[in-house]
Amino acid sequence: MPTLRHLAESDRFADVVRVLLALGGITAWCTLEGPATAIVPALLGAIACALAETDDAWRGRLRGLVVTLACFALAAIVVRATIAHPVLFAIVLPAGTFVLVMLGAASGRYATIAAATLILAVYTMIASDVPGGAELSAILFGAAWYGLLSLAWSVFSPQRAVRHALARLYESLAGLIEAKAALFEPVRDLDRQSLEVAYSQRNLHTVQALASVRGALLDRTGRRQPRGRAASRLAMFFVAQDIHERIGSSHYPYDELVGALYHSDIMFRFGRLLRLQATACRERADAVRTGTRLRSIALPRGALDDLRDALDHRRHAFAPDQAVDDALAALLRNMENLQAAIEDEGSLRDDGDIALQGDEPRSPREALARIRVRLNRRSMHFRHAVRLSAGLFCGYLLMLALHPSHGYWILMTTLFVCQPGYGATRRRLIQRVSGTLGGLVAGWALLQLLPGGDWRLPVLVASGAAFFAFRLRRYALATGAITLFVLLCFDRVGAGYTAIGPRLLDTLLGACVAAAAIRFVLPDWRVRRFDDLVADALLAYGRYLERIAAQYATGKVDDLPYRIARRDAHAAQAAVAGNVAELLTEPGHAPERGERALRLLTALQAGLSHLSTLGVHRQALPPADADSVDRLARHVADAFDTLADHVRTGMPSSALDAPEPPPDATETLRLVIRQCRLLARVHDRIAVLPPA
Incomplete structure (x- = not known):
C-alpha cells in the first residue's frame, strides 16, 4: 500500500492516467462504434495534444486548448493540402518550421504548443501511410478528446500541479543544501572547485524549480489576494526563496x-546543521507531494545551542581574529534568522508585497516584440529555427530519394533529435537510436507471441502511456515505448512486420541528418556565447547589489523590485552554469577554454554568494553608515558594469580597490565592507583571466 500511494502521488501519475483514459477511450470507440481506419490518426492526435499540455489552471488550459486545436487544424490542413506536391511541400515544410520555432520565443507556453504542432504535422504525414487514415477529423477528434479530459482533470484537481511544483522545489532545495554542506568539510587540500561546480549545477535546478512554482502560483492566484491553501502555498514559496538566498550566502x-x-x-x-536542514526540506517535499500533515522544517533548538556553545568556547580559548569571528557570528545569525523565518511560514503579512511577476507576455504586441528581438543571427532561437528547418528540408529530400511514400520517420527522428545545443543533440541521438532499436525488437517479439486481433489493443494503449511515464527522465525507454506504439498502429492495418526494417533505417538516417545540422548549420557552440552570458551575469549582479544597498538605508523589505533583481541575478548565474555543462560536451575547443569556463563559473558563484550574504543581513543603518554603504556599493556595481563590457569585447580590465573597515565601524558595517572586498576579489579573478 505505501508503494501504491507513493506511485499515485508521483508527479507523472496524473499524466499517465490521462493518457491511458484518452487512448483507451479512442481505441474502444474506434473498435466498437467508429471506423477502424480512424484509430491511428486519432491516437496520434491525442498524443500530440498531450505533448502540448502545460500545468495551467483550467482557464489557462482552456485558452491553451483552443490555441492548440487551432494550430493543429491549420498544420494538418496545410500538410494534407501540400503533401501530394513535393515541390510545394519542400517549400512549406522549412518555412512552417521556422515560423513555429520562432513563435516559441514568446514564452514557454507558446514554445510547448509550437513544438507539439510540429510533431502533429509529422504525425499527419505518418498517418498518411495508413489507407484512409489521414482524415483531419480523426486527428482533431483525438486531440480534442484528450484536451477535454485534461480540462476536466484540471477543474476537479486545480491545485495538484502547485503541490507537485512545490514538492520539486523543496526536493531541489534539499540537494542544494547538501551541496553547500559539502563546502563545510573541515579538510585541507579539498578539491573545492569541483564542489563549487556541483553547487552551481544544483543551484541551476533550484532556480528552475522556483520559476516553475512561481508560474503555477501566478496562474492560479493572479492579482487576487490568496486565501486558505493558496495563501499557505504562497507562504511556503516565499520561505523557499528565503532559504535559497540564505543558503546561497558565503561569509568567508x-x-x-x-x-x-x-x-x-x-x-x-555548521555542516551538520545544513544536513539536518536538507533532511527537513526533503521531508517537507514528501509531505507536500502526498498531501499529508505538514510539520515544521525548523531545526531542533539543541543543534543551534550546541553551535553557540562551540563558538563561545572558541572566543575564550583562542586568540581573537576579528574577521573570522565576525564571519562566524554572521553565519550563526543567518542560521538563527532562517529558523525564525521558517517558524513564521504559516501566514502572509498583510502589509507585505506578495505580488509575483510572470514570464508570459501580457499582450500579443509584447509577444511579437519578444520574437522580433530574437530575429538575428546571435539569437539561439533564430539559429535553432534555421537549423531545424534546414534539417527537415534535407530529411525530406533524402526521403524523396529513398522511399518517397513511407519515409516520414526520417522527419520525425530529425525533429526529436535536433536540439538547440550540441550536447543535448548528442544525448538525444544516442537515446533515440537505442530506444528505437529496443522498441522494434520488442515489437517483433510481441507480434510473434501475441495472437492477432484485438488482443493487442491493451499493449497498444499501455505503450502510449509508457511514453509519457518515461519521456522526461528516461528518454531511451520512452522512445522504445513510442516505437512499439507506432509499430502496433501499423499492425492494425496489416503492416506491422513490413514496418520494422524501414523504421530502423529511417531512424538512423534521421539521426544522421540531425547530427549534420547541429554540426554544420549555424552551429551554436556554447563557447562562443559564453562571454556574453558572463557579461549578462555581471550586469545583473550590479543591479542586485544596488537593490541590496538601498535597503541598508530604509530597512529590509522583500518587495517585488528586490525579488526581481535577486531572481535575475540567480537566473543569469544559472544560465552560465547550464552553458558550461553544454560547453564541456562540445568538440573543437581547446582544453584551456573548458578550464577557463569552470574558473569563471566558480568566480561568478562566489560573487553571487557574497551578494546573497549582503542580502540576508539587510537592516537599516545610521545615515552616515548607510551613505558609506551606498557609495561603496555603487563603486563595486560600476566596476562590475565596466568589467562586463571588457568581458564582452575581450579587452583587459584593471583591478578593483575596496577599503578596509575603519577601526570604529559597527559589526554590520564591517560585514558589508568585507563582503564588498570579497566581491572585489571576485572582480579581479575574472579580470585577470585571458579572453577566449
Whole structure:
C-alpha cells in the first residue's frame, strides 16, 4: 500500500492516467462504434495534444486548448493540402518550421504548443501511410478528446500541479543544501572547485524549480489576494526563496575558514546543521507531494545551542581574529534568522508585497516584440529555427530519394533529435537510436507471441502511456515505448512486420541528418556565447547589489523590485552554469577554454554568494553608515558594469580597490565592507583571466 500511494502521488501519475483514459477511450470507440481506419490518426492526435499540455489552471488550459486545436487544424490542413506536391511541400515544410520555432520565443507556453504542432504535422504525414487514415477529423477528434479530459482533470484537481511544483522545489532545495554542506568539510587540500561546480549545477535546478512554482502560483492566484491553501502555498514559496538566498550566502572563503578552524569542530557543526536542514526540506517535499500533515522544517533548538556553545568556547580559548569571528557570528545569525523565518511560514503579512511577476507576455504586441528581438543571427532561437528547418528540408529530400511514400520517420527522428545545443543533440541521438532499436525488437517479439486481433489493443494503449511515464527522465525507454506504439498502429492495418526494417533505417538516417545540422548549420557552440552570458551575469549582479544597498538605508523589505533583481541575478548565474555543462560536451575547443569556463563559473558563484550574504543581513543603518554603504556599493556595481563590457569585447580590465573597515565601524558595517572586498576579489579573478 505505501508503494501504491507513493506511485499515485508521483508527479507523472496524473499524466499517465490521462493518457491511458484518452487512448483507451479512442481505441474502444474506434473498435466498437467508429471506423477502424480512424484509430491511428486519432491516437496520434491525442498524443500530440498531450505533448502540448502545460500545468495551467483550467482557464489557462482552456485558452491553451483552443490555441492548440487551432494550430493543429491549420498544420494538418496545410500538410494534407501540400503533401501530394513535393515541390510545394519542400517549400512549406522549412518555412512552417521556422515560423513555429520562432513563435516559441514568446514564452514557454507558446514554445510547448509550437513544438507539439510540429510533431502533429509529422504525425499527419505518418498517418498518411495508413489507407484512409489521414482524415483531419480523426486527428482533431483525438486531440480534442484528450484536451477535454485534461480540462476536466484540471477543474476537479486545480491545485495538484502547485503541490507537485512545490514538492520539486523543496526536493531541489534539499540537494542544494547538501551541496553547500559539502563546502563545510573541515579538510585541507579539498578539491573545492569541483564542489563549487556541483553547487552551481544544483543551484541551476533550484532556480528552475522556483520559476516553475512561481508560474503555477501566478496562474492560479493572479492579482487576487490568496486565501486558505493558496495563501499557505504562497507562504511556503516565499520561505523557499528565503532559504535559497540564505543558503546561497558565503561569509568567508571556505578554504581560509578551514585553515583558521582546523583544530576546531565548528565547521563540522555548521555542516551538520545544513544536513539536518536538507533532511527537513526533503521531508517537507514528501509531505507536500502526498498531501499529508505538514510539520515544521525548523531545526531542533539543541543543534543551534550546541553551535553557540562551540563558538563561545572558541572566543575564550583562542586568540581573537576579528574577521573570522565576525564571519562566524554572521553565519550563526543567518542560521538563527532562517529558523525564525521558517517558524513564521504559516501566514502572509498583510502589509507585505506578495505580488509575483510572470514570464508570459501580457499582450500579443509584447509577444511579437519578444520574437522580433530574437530575429538575428546571435539569437539561439533564430539559429535553432534555421537549423531545424534546414534539417527537415534535407530529411525530406533524402526521403524523396529513398522511399518517397513511407519515409516520414526520417522527419520525425530529425525533429526529436535536433536540439538547440550540441550536447543535448548528442544525448538525444544516442537515446533515440537505442530506444528505437529496443522498441522494434520488442515489437517483433510481441507480434510473434501475441495472437492477432484485438488482443493487442491493451499493449497498444499501455505503450502510449509508457511514453509519457518515461519521456522526461528516461528518454531511451520512452522512445522504445513510442516505437512499439507506432509499430502496433501499423499492425492494425496489416503492416506491422513490413514496418520494422524501414523504421530502423529511417531512424538512423534521421539521426544522421540531425547530427549534420547541429554540426554544420549555424552551429551554436556554447563557447562562443559564453562571454556574453558572463557579461549578462555581471550586469545583473550590479543591479542586485544596488537593490541590496538601498535597503541598508530604509530597512529590509522583500518587495517585488528586490525579488526581481535577486531572481535575475540567480537566473543569469544559472544560465552560465547550464552553458558550461553544454560547453564541456562540445568538440573543437581547446582544453584551456573548458578550464577557463569552470574558473569563471566558480568566480561568478562566489560573487553571487557574497551578494546573497549582503542580502540576508539587510537592516537599516545610521545615515552616515548607510551613505558609506551606498557609495561603496555603487563603486563595486560600476566596476562590475565596466568589467562586463571588457568581458564582452575581450579587452583587459584593471583591478578593483575596496577599503578596509575603519577601526570604529559597527559589526554590520564591517560585514558589508568585507563582503564588498570579497566581491572585489571576485572582480579581479575574472579580470585577470585571458579572453577566449
